[in-house]
Amino acid sequence: MTELRDVSLTVNGTARRVRVEPRRLLVHCLRYDLGLTGTHVGCDTADCGACVVLLDGRAVKSCNLLAVQADGAAVSTVEGLAHDGELHPIQRAFCEKHAVQCGFCTPGMLMLASALLQRSPHPDEAEIRRALYGNLCRCTGYEHIVDAIRYAGELPVETGTAR
Amino acid sequence: MYMDTSTQGPPVGARLNRLEDPDLVRGAARFVGDVPLPGALSVAFVRCPVGHARVRALSLDRARGMPGVVAALGPRDLPMLARPMPPMNQEPNVAERTPCPLTDEVRCAGDAVAVVVAHDPYRAADAAAAVDVAYDELPVIMDPRRASQDGAPLVHADVPNNIAGRFRFAMGDVDAAFARADVTLSERFTSAQVYNAALEPRGVAAWPGGEDGVTLTLWVSTQAPQVVRRSVARALGLRTNEVRVVTPYVGGGFGPKGRPYPEEIAVAALARHLGRPCRWEATRREDFLTSYRGHGLQIDAEVAAQSDGTLLGLRAHILQDTGAYLLAALIVPQYAAEHLVGPYHLPAADVQAVAVYTNKGALSPVRGGGREEGVFVLERLMDHLARRLEIDPVELRRRNALRAEEFPHDTCYPKRYGGTIVYDSGDPCGLLDQAVDAIDYEAVRRAQEDERAAGVYRGVAVSLFMESTAMGKEGARVEVADDGAVTLAVGSADTGQSHRTTMSQVCAAELSVRPERIHFISGDTQAMGVGTGTFASRFAVMAGNATALAAREVLQRAMSMASELLDVTPQALEVSDGVFHVGTEPDRKITLGEVARRAREAGVPLTTTHVFAPESATTYAGGAHAAVVRVDVETGVVTVERYVAAHDSGTMINPAVLEGQLCGGVAIGIGEALGEMIVCDARGRLLTDSFHRYVVPRADDVPRVAVRHHPRPSRNNPAGIKGVGENGTIGAIAAIVAAVEDALTPLALTLNDLPVRSQDLAAASEPLRERAGALAHGGVAS
Numbered sequence: 001m002t003e004l005r006d007v008s009l010t011v012n013g014t015a016r017r018v019r020v021e022p023r024r025l026l027v028h029c030l031r032y033d034l035g036l037t038g039t040h041v042g043c044d045t046a047d048c049g050a051c052v053v054l055l056d057g058r059a060v061k062s063c064n065l066l067a068v069q070a071d072g073a074a075v076s077t078v079e080g081l082a083h084d085g086e087l088h089p090i091q092r093a094f095c096e097k098h099a100v101q102c103g104f105c106t107p108g109m110l111m112l113a114s115a116l117l118q119r120s121p122h123p124d125e126a127e128i129r130r131a132l133y134g135n136l137c138r139c140t141g142y143e144h145i146v147d148a149i150r151y152a153g154e155l156p157v158e159t160g161t162a163r
Numbered sequence: 164m165y166m167d168t169s170t171q172g173p174p175v176g177a178r179l180n181r182l183e184d185p186d187l188v189r190g191a192a193r194f195v196g197d198v199p200l201p202g203a204l205s206v207a208f209v210r211c212p213v214g215h216a217r218v219r220a221l222s223l224d225r226a227r228g229m230p231g232v233v234a235a236l237g238p239r240d241l242p243m244l245a246r247p248m249p250p251m252n253q254e255p256n257v258a259e260r261t262p263c264p265l266t267d268e269v270r271c272a273g274d275a276v277a278v279v280v281a282h283d284p285y286r287a288a289d290a291a292a293a294v295d296v297a298y299d300e301l302p303v304i305m306d307p308r309r310a311s312q313d314g315a316p317l318v319h320a321d322v323p324n325n326i327a328g329r330f331r332f333a334m335g336d337v338d339a340a341f342a343r344a345d346v347t348l349s350e351r352f353t354s355a356q357v358y359n360a361a362l363e364p365r366g367v368a369a370w371p372g373g374e375d376g377v378t379l380t381l382w383v384s385t386q387a388p389q390v391v392r393r394s395v396a397r398a399l400g401l402r403t404n405e406v407r408v409v410t411p412y413v414g415g416g417f418g419p420k421g422r423p424y425p426e427e428i429a430v431a432a433l434a435r436h437l438g439r440p441c442r443w444e445a446t447r448r449e450d451f452l453t454s455y456r457g458h459g460l461q462i463d464a465e466v467a468a469q470s471d472g473t474l475l476g477l478r479a480h481i482l483q484d485t486g487a488y489l490l491a492a493l494i495v496p497q498y499a500a501e502h503l504v505g506p507y508h509l510p511a512a513d514v515q516a517v518a519v520y521t522n523k524g525a526l527s528p529v530r531g532g533g534r535e536e537g538v539f540v541l542e543r544l545m546d547h548l549a550r551r552l553e554i555d556p557v558e559l560r561r562r563n564a565l566r567a568e569e570f571p572h573d574t575c576y577p578k579r580y581g582g583t584i585v586y587d588s589g590d591p592c593g594l595l596d597q598a599v600d601a602i603d604y605e606a607v608r609r610a611q612e613d614e615r616a617a618g619v620y621r622g623v624a625v626s627l628f629m630e631s632t633a634m635g636k637e638g639a640r641v642e643v644a645d646d647g648a649v650t651l652a653v654g655s656a657d658t659g660q661s662h663r664t665t666m667s668q669v670c671a672a673e674l675s676v677r678p679e680r681i682h683f684i685s686g687d688t689q690a691m692g693v694g695t696g697t698f699a700s701r702f703a704v705m706a707g708n709a710t711a712l713a714a715r716e717v718l719q720r721a722m723s724m725a726s727e728l729l730d731v732t733p734q735a736l737e738v739s740d741g742v743f744h745v746g747t748e749p750d751r752k753i754t755l756g757e758v759a760r761r762a763r764e765a766g767v768p769l770t771t772t773h774v775f776a777p778e779s780a781t782t783y784a785g786g787a788h789a790a791v792v793r794v795d796v797e798t799g800v801v802t803v804e805r806y807v808a809a810h811d812s813g814t815m816i817n818p819a820v821l822e823g824q825l826c827g828g829v830a831i832g833i834g835e836a837l838g839e840m841i842v843c844d845a846r847g848r849l850l851t852d853s854f855h856r857y858v859v860p861r862a863d864d865v866p867r868v869a870v871r872h873h874p875r876p877s878r879n880n881p882a883g884i885k886g887v888g889e890n891g892t893i894g895a896i897a898a899i900v901a902a903v904e905d906a907l908t909p910l911a912l913t914l915n916d917l918p919v920r921s922q923d924l925a926a927a928s929e930p931l932r933e934r935a936g937a938l939a940h941g942g943v944a945s
Contacts, residue, residue, distance in 0.1 A: 021285065023285070024285070031196075031197075032283070036190070037193065037196070038191065039190070040194070040196075040363070041444075042364070042414075043854055044446060044447060044448075045853045045854060047854035047855060077190065078189065079190045081188075081189075081190075082189055087185075087188065087189075091188040094184065094188050095180050095184040095185070095188060096180060098181065098819045098820070098822070098823050100181060100183070100184050100187050100188065101415075101659035101660070101661070101823055102361075102363070102412070102413065102415040103183065103184075103187030103188075103192055103414070104361075104362040104412075104415060105362045106188060107190050126863075128862070130862075132861070132862035132863075133862065133863065135862070136859060136861065137362065138359075138360050138361060138362050138827070138830075138859065139362075139415055139659045139823075139827045140826060140827050141828075141829055141830035141860075141865055141868060141891075142826075142830065142861075142862040142865055143826045144822075144823060146862065
């Protein structure tokens, strides 16, 4: 069997240590080793974006990264968006704008959107649609997702800042 | 007019926020891969890459010796997996052939020839890769037109000429109609196979145990848990009530997850064989290979009309490519045939169909289920007829469309469940007006000449349709506990349609309680065994009525008991927010929970089940869609600039949910109109096996959809509901293709083949580029 490697991650603000095979994908490390099943696997070719998490604040596709590549990094997943039970503004916006149907793409959409809003707090529709290029949704036709992200960008700044 | 979610009131018709969302946006919702199953083993299948082959040799030794591998099995190792899945339709005169969970005779790429079980998914994948298989490739038949010819390779040795079945729907005197016509048109239409592309690939988990007599519990990413339960029970020789199927959250379905699959039987059998929980999650490539597919029709159609555009008759011959197996009987070509009469006065029609087996992935309804193809053909014929007669396509539709006062309207045309298609309510002319107004049709038309002169190719088009929605039966159980908590259990599984939200709204409206107080269960066979599945635009109609009627009965019983307890007539009682009180004396009251407790103590618990199963559940929704597109004649790329969907979905439970269904349906329709297609090579290998090669619409490929509600409540069910799930897709394909053709009017194209691909449009647009070049050159010269 392949030699296992130690990987240290800060996941949603908490230090975690895992021993993984070098080939283990980051998404599987999150799902299997850390029990964070909110991050989904919709493909393994970096097309669909269901696995998007933030790596040191940047949106990445965790199905195309090895866990060992994330050693020492801070990883944010959908489970870390809410704070003290209070939904993050982007989560609230998704609820209020009916941006969710089956919900399988939603965690990736939320993480992508939170990164976008961090970079560009008030994106217009074209910017949002461009940013969503790597995130597929088959249910909604994207319209309500676009609306939700724009709406989240309009929410008050003190609550609208992605953590 | 819409209520605030925090207040109590009649919630049907309210834009309630979805009750599903808090779990989904937190990442707390569990899909099949997330269900905790301590000690679960991972299952991986070994699949044949080519379309037709016999396994010459299968060696599992290397796989069995690998670390972490628990079992590696071929069809001879577990004979129950070598038998075809139980046929679930068994219709007369249909040669229904189903796949085997494991086989040594491969009939389409993706058929499983072996399976491995290991301690984790990585080891299972390693072991599957280490299974050695030698195949003898057999001649493949990929072209449905050749499949029924003598001498064509047979997909199933016992199905002559590969013919799975035939049918004919006819009414009126078609020959006479064509004989007296001023004009007739004859066209051939084709559609490529398409993939549902649900974001969650398929998956199954099985535990060889359960409670209350259940010996096998399955978690399945399915639209139809009751069907899966029957399929697995029959395959494994179990009683139906020994098997429980639970649908956790399901990441989209769109039709193909509405049919039973061989992997459900395989994983269940492995769990029982090994005495351990087992789980299989398809990779995306595997999902591309094995999920049942849509479309794959060829339709030759002729229309006869008077010179003023009045329709006289229609003839069609449908050739349905069913792929290698038949999981959905002849549903798809039958829906296509049913939708060839449309929202028009059509006195005569004769539609014949034949379904043939080929060595491709098996057919299933995919969002539209054949309706979208019937609508595509009829609406394309209307556009071609308009062009021939030099009548505006909107005007041609207006001359033929049914008016609101003509409903109910008996088309006299057969329906697949028997009887004739009777449109219960509708207003096609009104829908058409709404769509034409909202897209500003005349303005787009007026601008076209100048735009073309400037090299801008913009087109506008409409599609108009009636849609068969709902079928089958659906159960709902409503139960009130001593604390007033209401439990609502319905049969079919949610795959994104907002079942919890909409059914809670219906139940809450009947019981006068707040929707969020309702404990909702769907897609669990133990909680509700009656359910046909979430497809065919049927759930809201069937479960909505079942829920309303069950809740109504519970309320009536509670009212009657409350009136006894308060010593007043039921008429004197009012109910709000779970409390009954005397209208004139608000302090004389009793809670719903207290009534439930007294009812339970009296031996008649406050619970009831209603199975909504009318003789004909079908109700007809309607739609008029309008699209404005722009075609780049350099690249052939089509931009959908504006889109309008006017729809009649009867009584609306939650307009925001409806709008979501329509927007999503339109997006799929745009994808299927403009590029989605499954491609196989000459050996039957699947080439479109990733989202690189099978491209579904992205956020910047689809426009906003302006929805116009034009509800005409159904006359066929007490709640007045019609289905909406497929409306968007059905209207979009026809409207988009017509708009592209309109944009390229100078080329006089006839776009009858799905999908319309940009490379083909670019090639066809050569004369327009030459013209632009000549103009530019002329400009420089002068």
